[in-house]
Amino acid sequence: MHLSDRQKLILTLIIHEHIHTAQPVGSKTIVEKYDLTMSSATVRNEMAVLTDVELLRQPHTSAGRVPTEEGYRFFVGNLIQKSGLPTNTRRTITHQFYQSRQDIEQWLKLAASVLANQSQAASLVTAPHSEKAIFKHLELIATRGRQVLMVLVLVGGEIRQQFISLAEPVPQEQLSQIANQLSHLCLRQDIQGISRLQGQLDPIGQEILEILLAEMSLIEESATGEIYLEGMTNVLSEPEFSESDEARQALHILEEPSMLENLLASTMMNTDVGGIQVLIGGEGTWEELRQVSLVLARYGDPKTLTGSIGVLGPIRMPYDRTISTVRFVANVLSDLVSETLAV
Amino acid sequence: MHLSDRQKLILTLIIHEHIHTAQPVGSKTIVEKYDLTMSSATVRNEMAVLTDVELLRQPHTSAGRVPTEEGYRFFVGNLIQKSGLPTNTRRTITHQFYQSRQDIEQWLKLAASVLANQSQAASLVTAPHSEKAIFKHLELIATRGRQVLMVLVLVGGEIRQQFISLAEPVPQEQLSQIANQLSHLCLRQDIQGISRLQGQLDPIGQEILEILLAEMSLIEESATGEIYLEGMTNVLSEPEFSESDEARQALHILEEPSMLENLLASTMMNTDVGGIQVLIGGEGTWEELRQVSLVLARYGDPKTLTGSIGVLGPIRMPYDRTISTVRFVANVLSDLVSETLAV
DNA sequence: TTTAGCACTCTCGGCTTGAGAGTGCTAAAT
DNA sequence: ATTTAGCACTCTCAAGCCGAGAGTGCTAAA
Structure with missing residues (x-):
């Protein structure tokens, strides 16, 4: 399936808009908010096409459109390469790391805390772990x-x-x-x-x-090192989780070390250090994650010591921001780990 | 204020009933459910009295009664002495501890896990810590x-x-x-x-x-040792927290180490090892805990090493059960700690 | 190919209504 | 002096109804 530039634009705008209103978005809305040069009717036609190829969905006949999981995937796919973190954010984060105690445990906790705060979602960090004990x-x-x-x-x-x-x-x-x-x-x-x-x-x-x-x-x-979690309550404040059960199931996976290890093992298997994995809506496999997305990365030294970090948030999370944060923190940790721990 | 035996009975029954229906309870209900020998009218009169002294409250004119925080306190006060854990539960718990690895960290994690599972609520355990570093x-x-x-x-x-x-x-x-x-x-x-x-x-x-x-x-x-949390998601499944915000605030306190240390410090100050503290609805001081209760205990060796354990659940938690579990686990930990760690 | 216009659909909040639950009071019974 | 039956009263809650508003899809003109 190939989309015209205009279709990509519209898809992007809809996702963008939906991400911070949490509401279905209509044709008129985006024309006005983003000063498009075309009319709402044109947008409507394109939206109809995007709905046909299942990148968008309408909750009911007369609501606006909402991205499907496939839609998010398309969006994220276009995104995963670029997207850097603003320089001052990078600086703030780096600063925190270098002024914390020089201690791997502190760093991991700090990483969890930074991820949770920056993304306003739940974060997870596993301690670096090697498959071979020497x-x-x-x-x-x-x-x-x-x-x-x-x-x-x-x-x-x-x-x-x-x-x-x-x-x-x-x-x-x-x-x-x-x-x-x-x-x-x-x-x-x-x-x-x-x-x-x-x-x-x-x-x-x-x-x-x-x-x-x-x-x-x-x-x-054991498949991973110690696990650090933070910011579970952040997720609960998202509007789509006011009926808390969906969120509960997802958070429950984080709380249960065996489940989490499973998830990480099966997801990170083919991800190398520096790479990012984005799991959207459980990808059909993880029933409990249907309503959430996970942004995961590996850090450490590829051949010896690796760990995972990640963020769990609502499907409509600000992926660009989250991905760059996760990637950045993973890099920082990689550096710290290889500086300090190498043989 | 002194209550007649009948009033105490009725109060107890109402609390008991409310704890597992989460609904206001009416006069007729308890007469029928508990085969009382008096009529519902009599019960109603007594309920009116209990409402006057603010042990009960009615959400609105024509609903049943709900215990006030004061009501719970009265109830718990009568309870805190007795209440033992069933022998087989005790055995199960002890067994788990003795077959886990002989390691303080494992024990603490296990304690958190036992508390969370037994009480189906959130649990917290702090590592033993001494005020004086030797x-x-x-x-x-x-x-x-x-x-x-x-x-x-x-x-x-x-x-x-x-x-x-x-x-x-x-x-x-x-x-x-x-x-x-x-x-x-x-x-x-x-x-x-x-x-x-x-x-x-x-x-x-x-x-x-x-x-x-x-x-x-x-x-x-530092005021406490490492903090272990578990079972946060248990709390979320309670019906009164489907509007998640109340629960979020309470769980947020657990997640924020500084707040939690504060809370523990100010609460446990005058509790000695073996003692139990029950904080109901924040006791007017802790705004964020208005909707929840905490059952806390200290464990360890009074003069040297102590830590806290506790359970956070909805106000209408099964106090007898929770209190005995918390007390029992505290004792087990005290034993383990003094066996292993003493000088 | 784009756009204006319009009929159509569906949700959502507000309003009304009736059933049901539970109360408090009174007067009779014990 | 208590206890209880009876009853009128109050209030919530779910259901149903309605109208406003949002947003669509289609058609016909630009």
Whole structure:
């Protein structure tokens, strides 16, 4: 299907208008609001055509037109390349990142917060995560009796801490020594490498080694890192969600880590770092997302550590703005991650 | 104000009924539903009295009665002592905790999840936090160039990790040595104690000491630990929130950490561990909470480490059930925390 | 090809109306 | 002195009706 320039213009204007009135838009409205040189009748004819090819829809005979999901997709398709963020917005955002604490967790929270505020919608950010767990460093800290705090650092910077309970109390001295020994033996090894050490250590070392291995497989198995959400309430203030049930279902997906991981896994599979995915109205697959759209991106270092960020808002969200924000924040995070965390 | 037993009964029944119909309840209804031995006229007379003392309210002349906030308070007051959780529910919950990973973070997430599911409302859990930061252990892990990962453990078990950037690159060997030295020097010291070490160390040690101090004051300043939320969407499915704005405002408070910390600080001040606070309809102070109630509890070790947990639901929530759940989960957490984290 | 004009359709808010729910009062019954 | 039956009264709510307004599609002229 190919559209004339005029048809594209009209489609764009209708979407644009609908996005911030949340109302069906009529022929007269756009002629007047945008000072078109043609008459409303002409617009009406074009609108009829656009309705035929299912880019527009009329809720009822005598209402204006509303974009269909296909319409939004067309619109977004034309949009996804260009669209930059205003320089001062970029500056504000960058500034916030560089004056926050130099800490990956802070950055991720900040990213979630920036996305939520800029887009006035719900945002999600997953911590960078690598598919392959490679050992970097281990610490053991005695707490009380047999309880020991284990801190495991992976190449790339993922950190897990966990309280473990040993078979018998071990003094801090000895723990440090074991940690040191293991740190050296395991450095830059993956799970296979480390499991080869089994049986070569004293009993306590062996005990810890097993816990270590269990933890590392756990990390490899999980599909994403920690998930940060923000701005759920923003979505609720959109007029189309005053009958809250539609919004509830969508937000519920965000709240349920397993569902969200699924969604991200299946969506981001074929998206590389720097790329943007726009999911409009659930794309026929995700029933619960029928009334919302998702703008998603990957960030990080393609081969090693990646995470996802995204925004969930009403279908009639300001895509240009949202896409550029998401893309920009993804880039900022990519930079920060590769600066700080790389081996 | 003192009520006759019959009045109490009627009040209780009305609240009970209203809680699961979400409708005003009339005299005839309760006589029939609860097989009362008196007639509806009698009930009506009593209802008139209860309305006079503002425990009940009628939305309009010819509707049934609805409890006022005061009414709920009276009801909850009679309730707060007793109310135990069914044994099998207790078992289910305990079971979940003991089969989860032995990790404070997991426990807190689990607590949030249990509360949200059991009460079908929104839950909040703050990580245990002590007002006084006491040093336990320090680790420094080289990552790349001047970037160093610092892991700080406090007595009580709070852990902070942070990437720091030193003036010049330092090899892991030396970092370990510094960490060791500092760990010994600072053991069980508070901020004052540690600041006395200033100037007695080599330049790198000094640099790290300062970051350490900054971090510790940051911890002391913050009012709560990490906050975990869950089940926000549960609240949205309540009928009174189909006009979503009321719910939005309340959920917004949960989403905004500063507001929530405020709320917790001012509410929990005079609640000791094991105690329960029930905030009904914002108690006149919290405008945004007018339409909701909060059931809050403290857990942890009174003198050292405490955190808060709570449930936010519609005013007409099943208080008995919610209170016992919150109390039970608080106790479980207290046990786990004191078992694991104590010095 | 575009546009003016017009008849037509459909929604939406306002209004009315009747049914139903629930009350409060009064007078009789216990 | 309570309790209860009876009844008139009040108010909401859903349904139906109406007219205004918005917007369309078609036709015929420019």
